[in-house]
Amino acid sequence: MTARYPNTRMRRTRATAWSRTLHRETLITSADLIWPLFVTEGNGAEEPIASLPGVSRWCVDGIVARAKEAVALGIPVIALFPNTQADRRSDDGAEALNPDNLMCRAIRAVKDACGEDIGVLTDVALDPYTAHGQDGLLDDKGYVTNDDTVAVLVDQAINQAEAGADIIAPSDMMDGRIHAIRMALEMGGHHNVQIMSYAAKYASAFYGPFRDAVGSGGLLKGDKKSYQMDPANTDEALREVELDIAEGADSVMVKPGLAYLDIIYRVKERFGVPVFAYQVSGEYAMIEAAQAAGIGDRDALMMEKLLSFKRAGCSGILTYHAPVAARLLNG
Numbered sequence: 001m002t003a004r005y006p007n008t009r010m011r012r013t014r015a016t017a018w019s020r021t022l023h024r025e026t027l028i029t030s031a032d033l034i035w036p037l038f039v040t041e042g043n044g045a046e047e048p049i050a051s052l053p054g055v056s057r058w059c060v061d062g063i064v065a066r067a068k069e070a071v072a073l074g075i076p077v078i079a080l081f082p083n084t085q086a087d088r089r090s091d092d093g094a095e096a097l098n099p100d101n102l103m104c105r106a107i108r109a110v111k112d113a114c115g116e117d118i119g120v121l122t123d124v125a126l127d128p129y130t131a132h133g134q135d136g137l138l139d140d141k142g143y144v145t146n147d148d149t150v151a152v153l154v155d156q157a158i159n160q161a162e163a164g165a166d167i168i169a170p171s172d173m174m175d176g177r178i179h180a181i182r183m184a185l186e187m188g189g190h191h192n193v194q195i196m197s198y199a200a201k202y203a204s205a206f207y208g209p210f211r212d213a214v215g216s217g218g219l220l221k222g223d224k225k226s227y228q229m230d231p232a233n234t235d236e237a238l239r240e241v242e243l244d245i246a247e248g249a250d251s252v253m254v255k256p257g258l259a260y261l262d263i264i265y266r267v268k269e270r271f272g273v274p275v276f277a278y279q280v281s282g283e284y285a286m287i288e289a290a291q292a293a294g295i296g297d298r299d300a301l302m303m304e305k306l307l308s309f310k311r312a313g314c315s316g317i318l319t320y321h322a323p324v325a326a327r328l329l330n331g
């Protein structure tokens, strides 16, 4: 191949808008978006979250309204996270197993209202329910136990599936939980309930606003480094993904997003499975802060970042910008 100037001028295809459209390699549409939503108690309640400008917690009715909005915008999935009342949090996170907890009420309400028009993804981990803000059960030294925690997570997942969850998304990073949850789902007759595993989830500084949103931030002492991954590691992420696929995950997630595009790319290249990125709360808040500080255009920053996930190989992106991005994409 001889591709030499001036026979080849790379700028030729960039010269006009129609030509740039024609040559665009990566497309993003509202169908690529998963919208994370925070649920709170109370009737008619909408509670704005200070550290996540533009994002609120909604009561169950409000969540149903958001789900209908998502359907209208062509967003295929919403992800639910509860802000559990303080007096329902305990050391063992038992509220996670209550069939009438906030999460289950929200799942049922959305499924009753929207049926198969939307998928409901539910987070499996104990942090919205524990008094200490960790994702699992603590031993007497404060270490998050693995196998005892997995047993509870299995019950939490079944509780969500019974309420009507379509995708179970374990975000806890315990070992062996995908296999245990898959077995329990199969035995419970939930053959078509999917598992999207938070397979490569890093111990990140970008989760701060989320912890405010679910009310675990003030409770959490220490960090989550004994179960979430070291941001320095790549090979370990590939092993995590390999294990979760072998254990029965239908799709895998890399989290956070933007600082881990190399992981997304390598997971997709190596395993060829559906990969999702979670553009987490801190990433969202940084874009909003840039806009507020007048150092960047929010819509342009948002679209460029979302596109980068698709380019890296993602099937879709969990993002708090989902409704804003969908409106923009739908024109």
Ligand code: PBG
Pocket: 123, 125, 127, 135, 171, 172, 206, 207, 208, 209, 210, 211, 224, 279, 280, 281, 282
């Ligand atoms: C809970 C969970 C977290 C997020 C999703 N599920 C926080 C954490 O692990 O502390 C973070 C999402 C975000 O920051 O937007 N296990």
